[in-house]
Amino acid sequence: MAKTWVFVEETEEGPATVGLELLTKARGFGGELAAVFLGNGSEENLAALGAHGASKVFHMTPSDALPTAAAAAALADLAGSHSPDLILFGLTYTGRDVAGRLSARIGKTILSNATDIAMEGGMVTVTNEILGGMTLVDAIFENDPPYLVIARPKSFPAEPSGGGAPEIETVSLPDVGHAGSAIVTASHTEHLEGPKLEDAAIVVAAGRGIGTEEGFAVIEELASKLGAATAATRAIVDAGWVAYSKQVGQTGKTVKPDVYIAAGVSGAMQHLVGMKDSKVIIAINKDEEAPIFGVSDLGVVGDLHKVLPKLIEALGNR
Amino acid sequence: MRVAVCVKQIPDPASPYDLDPDTHFVVRPTDQVLDDTDRYGVEMGLQLAEQTEGTVTLVSMGPSGNLQGIRQALAMGADKAVIIDDGTLQGSDSLATAGILAAAIQREGFDLVIAGTESTDGYAGILPQQLAEFLGVPALTFAKKVSVEGDTVRIERQTQTGYDEVEAPVPALVSVTAGVVEPRYPTFKGIMQAKSKPVETLTAGDLGVEVTTKQKIIAIRPAPERASGELIEDDGEAHLKIVALLEQAKVI
Ligand SMILES: Cc1cc2nc3c(=O)[nH]c(=O)nc-3n(C[C@H](O)[C@H](O)[C@H](O)COP(=O)(O)OP(=O)(O)OC[C@H]3O[C@@H](n4cnc5c(N)ncnc54)[C@H](O)[C@@H]3O)c2cc1C
Ligand SMILES: Nc1ncnc2c1ncn2[C@@H]1O[C@H](COP(=O)(O)O)[C@@H](O)[C@H]1O
Numbered sequence: 068m069a070k071t072w073v074f075v076e077e078t079e080e081g082p083a084t085v086g087l088e089l090l091t092k093a094r095g096f097g098g099e100l101a102a103v104f105l106g107n108g109s110e111e112n113l114a115a116l117g118a119h120g121a122s123k124v125f126h127m128t129p130s131d132a133l134p135t136a137a138a139a140a141a142l143a144d145l146a147g148s149h150s151p152d153l154i155l156f157g158l159t160y161t162g163r164d165v166a167g168r169l170s171a172r173i174g175k176t177i178l179s180n181a182t183d184i185a186m187e188g189g190m191v192t193v194t195n196e197i198l199g200g201m202t203l204v205d206a207i208f209e210n211d212p213p214y215l216v217i218a219r220p221k222s223f224p225a226e227p228s229g230g231g232a233p234e235i236e237t238v239s240l241p242d243v244g245h246a247g248s249a250i251v252t253a254s255h256t257e258h259l260e261g262p263k264l265e266d267a268a269i270v271v272a273a274g275r276g277i278g279t280e281e282g283f284a285v286i287e288e289l290a291s292k293l294g295a296a297t298a299a300t301r302a303i304v305d306a307g308w309v310a311y312s313k314q315v316g317q318t319g320k321t322v323k324p325d326v327y328i329a330a331g332v333s334g335a336m337q338h339l340v341g342m343k344d345s346k347v348i349i350a351i352n353k354d355e356e357a358p359i360f361g362v363s364d365l366g367v368v369g370d371l372h373k374v375l376p377k378l379i380e381a382l383g384n385r
Numbered sequence: 386m387r388v389a390v391c392v393k394q395i396p397d398p399a400s401p402y403d404l405d406p407d408t409h410f411v412v413r414p415t416d417q418v419l420d421d422t423d424r425y426g427v428e429m430g431l432q433l434a435e436q437t438e439g440t441v442t443l444v445s446m447g448p449s450g451n452l453q454g455i456r457q458a459l460a461m462g463a464d465k466a467v468i469i470d471d472g473t474l475q476g477s478d479s480l481a482t483a484g485i486l487a488a489a490i491q492r493e494g495f496d497l498v499i500a501g502t503e504s505t506d507g508y509a510g511i512l513p514q515q516l517a518e519f520l521g522v523p524a525l526t527f528a529k530k531v532s533v534e535g536d537t538v539r540i541e542r543q544t545q546t547g548y549d550e551v552e553a554p555v556p557a558l559v560s561v562t563a564g565v566v567e568p569r570y571p572t573f574k575g576i577m578q579a580k581s582k583p584v585e586t587l588t589a590g591d592l593g594v595e596v597t598t599k600q601k602i603i604a605i606r607p608a609p610e611r612a613s614g615e616l617i618e619d620d621g622e623a624h625l626k627i628v629a630l631l632e633q634a635k636v637i
Contacts, residue, residue, distance in 0.1 A: 167514025
C-alpha cells in the first residue's frame with residue numbers, strides 16, 4: 068500500500084492551491100495520504116487539507132527565519148521514522164527550496180517539473196514536458212523510496228473529496244545552526260488590480276511587441292473591458308515594464324484560462340509551457356511566422372496597435 | 386570576499402539540440418556557450434567582488450569542449466575557473482552535480498556561492514538548494530536584488546505576490562533570477578586577458594567523490610498535438626473575428 072505525502076505551504080489564500088491539486092491527484096494512488104503543512108494551523112487551513120483527501124497532517128509553524136532549511140530537516144526526520152513512498156512538492160519558491168534541501172539531506176534524487184505522475188504497483192513514473200510542451204519525457208527513480216517529485220501548478224485539478232477533519236501531528240522545526248540562519252526582515256506585496264492571474268477566466272498577455280512601457284496601457288484597457296487579468300512575457304518583465312508576478316511561462320506562472328489573448332508575443336518555448344493548455348488561444352502578431360500561431364485557435368497577422376483599439380471599441384459598444 | 390559562481394556551458398539554444406536515442410542524453414557539441422541565465426550570476430559575483438576587493442572563481446561541471454562558454458565568463462572578469470569533467474559524469478542528475486560542485490567549492494574555499502535559479506537546458510531548478518545543504522550554508526534563493534555589508538548578505542527574494550527582504554551571515558549561497566543585474570559585455574582587453582587566466586580541470590576522483598545518478602529516462606514521446614486554428618491577415622476587420630470567437634467561448 069502506497070504511502071504518499073504532499074508538502075503544502077500556506078499562502079495568502081490558505082494552503083497553496085498546487086498542494087490541493089497534488090492531494091487530489093494522490094487520492095487516486097490509494098493507500099495512505101498525508102499533508103506536511105508549513106503555515107498557520109488554523110481550523111480552516113487544516114480543514115481544507117482534510118477536504119482534499121489528507122487523513123493526516125504533519126503541521127509545522129514557521130518563525131521569522133526563512134523556514135526552508137529547518138523544514139527540510141524536520142521532513143527528513145519524519146521521513147526516516149514513517150517511511151513514506153512518495154513525497155510530492157509543488158513548483159513554488161518554498162516547495163523548491165524545501166525539496167532541494169531535503170533531497171541533499173537524505174540523498175534521494177528529485178524529478179522536477181512534473182506534469183504527470185503515474186503510480187502502478189509501487190512503480191512511479193514521472194512525466195515532464197520539454198521543447199515548449201511539444202515533447203514528453205517519462206522518467207523513473209533508481210533509488211529506494213521516498214521518491215521526491217516536484218510538480219508544476221495546474222497539472223491536475225483541485226477537487227475536494229468531502230474528507231473530514233484530519234488527524235494532526237505537530238512537528239517542531241529543529242535548530243539547524245548556520246544553514247538555518249537566513250531571516251526574513253520584511254515582506255512586500257505588490258498591489259495588483261483586477262482578477263488574480265492564476266484564477267482569471269480571461270488573460271490578456273503582452274510581449275515585446277507592445278513597443279514601450281506605455282504600450283501596456285492598451286493591454287490594461289482591454290483587460291478591464293473583459294474583466295480579464297493581464298500577463299506578460301519575460302522579455303517585458305526583465306525590461307522592467309511589468310511586475311514579475313505577471314510573468315507567464317517556465318519561470319513564471321502557469322495559467323489555463325478559458326481564453327488567452329497574446330498580443331506582440333512571439334511564442335518562445337519558455338512562454339508556451341505556461342499557457343498552451345488554455346482552452347482558446349487568440350494571438351495578434353505582425354510576423355506570420357511567429358511560433359505563437361502554432362498553438363492559436365485564431366491568429367491575427369497584424370499590428371496590435373491597430374487591432375486592439377478597434378477591439379476595445381467594439382466591446383465598448385456592446 | 387571569495388565568490389564562487391556556478392556556471393554551466395550548454396549547446397547554443399538557438400540551434401536545435403539532439404538527444405542520443407539510446408542514452409537519452411543531450412548530444413553536446415564541442416562549441417558550447419555560457420548559459421545565458423548564468424551571465425547574471427557572473428555579473429553579480431563580479432560586482433560583489435569588486436566592492437569587497439575579493440575574487441571570483443567559476444565552477445562548472447560538464448564536458449568542457451573547447452571552453453568557449455567558460456572563456457566568455459573569464460572575459461567578463463572572473464579570476465579563474467575550475468572545471469570538473471570526466472566521462473563518468475554524463476547524464477548526472479542535479480543531486481550528483483550538486484555533490485560534485487560542493488566538493489570543488491569546498492576545496493577552493495568560499496564566502497559566497499552564486500548560482501542561477503534554473504538552467505536553460507535542464508531547468509530542474511533545485512541544484513542551488515541541494516548545493517547549499519551540502520555546504521551547510523543558508524540559501525538566499527530567487528534573489529532579484531543582492532547586496533553585501535560586512536559579513537551580511539541581503540537579498541530581495543521573489544515571492545508569489547511580491548518580494549521579501551531576507552538576510553544571512555556569510556558563508557551563504559545566493560540564487561539569482563535573470564534581470565538581477567545587467568551583465569557586462571567582455572571588452573577586447575578582457576577577451577585577451579581571459580586567454581591566460583588559470584583553468585583547472587578535475588575529475589570526480591580528484592575530488593574524492595563517487596557519483597551515482599538515480600533517475601532514468603524511459604521514454605520520449607511527442608505530446609498530443611494542439612490543432613492550430615485559423616490564421617487571418619488583419620484587413621481592418623480582424624477585431625470582429627475576435628469578438629465572434631469570444632462570444633463562441635461564452636466569455637462575453
Ligand atoms: C531559462 C529561461 C527561462 C525563461 N522563462 C520564460 C518565462 O517564464 N516566460 C517567458 O515569457 N519567457 C521566458 N523566457 C524567455 C523566452 O525565451 C523569450 O525570450 C520571451 O518569451 C520572448 O518574449 P516576447 O515574446 O515578449 O519577445 P520577442 O520574442 O521579442 O517577441 C516580440 C514579438 O512581437 C511581435 N511584434 C512586434 N511589434 C508588434 C506589433 N506592433 N504588433 C504585433 N506584434 C508585434 C514580433 O513579431 C515578435 O514576434 C525564458 C528564457 C530562458 C532562457
Ligand atoms: N553542471 C553544472 N555546473 C555548474 N553549475 C551548474 C550546473 N548545473 C546547474 N548549475 C547551476 O545551478 C543553476 C540551476 O540549474 P538547474 O538545477 O539545472 O536548473 C544554474 O543556473 C547554474 O548556476
